[in-house]
Amino acid sequence: MRLLFLAVLRRHTGNAITAQRVRDHLEAAGHVCILKNALDFESPSEISNFIKAESLEAAMALHLYRGGRLLPGHGIPFGIIFGGTDLNEDVKQGEKNKVMGKVLEEARFAVAFTESMKETAQRQWVDPVFTREVKAKVKRTPGVRLIGEMAREDLHAVVKNCFAVVNSSVSEGMSAAILEAMDLEVPVLARNIPGNAAVVKHGVTGLLFSDPQEFVLLAKRLGGDPALEKQIVANGREYVRMYHSWQVERNTYGHLVRMLEGSSED
Template sequence: MRLLFLAVLRPHTGNAVTAERVRDHLEAAGHICILKDAFDFESPSEIANLIAAENVEAALALHLYRGGRLLQGHGIPFGVIFGGTDLNEDVNQGEKNKVMGKVLEEARFAVAFTKSMEEMAQRQWELQQSRTPPLTGMPSFSAQVREINQSADNLHVFLLICGLRQVKDPLYVVDVFSEWHQEEPNVYLVIVGPEVDPVFTREVKAKVRRTAGVRLIGEMPQGDLHAVMKSCFVVVNSSVSEGMSAAILEEFVQLAKRLVRDPALEKEIVANGREYVRTHHSWQAERDTYQRLVRMLEGSSGH
């Protein structure tokens, strides 16, 4: 089956990586998956022309508003995948909320990354449970702890991976980490990511230059990034849209200090994290789920 897959494909982002992985799952099942950047299209009419030119039989969209709205009314079956922006930001804007509701009415299935996202969507649009099956296999964006071979200096590197843009707010944790570094010089915060917003990037660079214990590294190849993740002490996440507060930040620093001083806790968290990934984020389970869902579209398109 020839599938159109719309997603936001900004380089070096989670969206782009997820889209490539999903495409691989679908092509492994024998489908032809035409992956396009949703931001390249301004109206459904442009999508109609693409559908005709590529002889598309069904479609999939990552993000209901950014991609799903472009798939409405074309007469081909489609499914949608909730993105974080859908449920953390766009749902709070009246017109976008209404559009996403209409997309869900037409979509043959909707996928939620986690159970909490599924429940949030159900509350917003009163969906039946069968409409938004929870999908195991998506990468979690929560902080992840990795085992580390400590260097001679007993360094503890906290790694924050994000594009330099306001919504990720890498400066959120800079000051508290700098204070901690002055107390314990072996603790560092390293920020890694591409320069997405030029104006904000200048602000981040200026801040980091005058802040002790914080380093900024530009984007790097995926393989190198994975190696850095394996060698650091903790991977950290920050996001304005996920509603973090100063109270949460203070609690995080207290727990981070405890983690540095308690090797047994580190091992416990690592073991629990691995078990959680094995149970809830299985790559094979993700592949099986997407291939099963797309078979629903195949049946709907008459094949």
């Protein structure tokens, strides 16, 4: 793959050394990596012309603002690597902060060199206003606790000790939480939206609700009907085994990649 890599390349600086190291990694993996100084480009249009002239297929940038701001809108996928200036300085400036947020929305991935950098970025951009609203609402709601991220093994242990797993999302593709609950033999109550209804068959592999009142009724029904709970658990477990097998998924992706290899030879 032909890649553009943007960074501020002042000689003998940490940025330049890091960029060269990353470029070496990419080229060792068989890619063509064109490393360019972000300061050499004055506008996105210059980047666009360069991408076309060099037949570039993807891009990366070191620093979310200094390099990343030049990459959106060119029709090629890109990723960014956070720099200290991003999170220590640029984030404090309103306009730069807004630009960096937009870059992150389009980036395919973002790399942070330390856990503290990752946590700072998450606090700044995982929608802080909404996060504050959720935390405030939870504090005012009796019986509801907000638990942060945890290791998968710990999460599964918690789920196994729960009466049920609730998915109240208003939009879903395919909920991994629902599938994990079924696999762990825990009943599922999910909002009746297309993504959830594609996985949960009401009364068979789980229960679907459309509003808070229906959720309360179904939760009480589930809690008072051990036979229904047992049936839902068994059906959910069997559904996951039949349609979401880890081994079948692995085999399928392996087959798809072999198809790509075959087409590249043609």
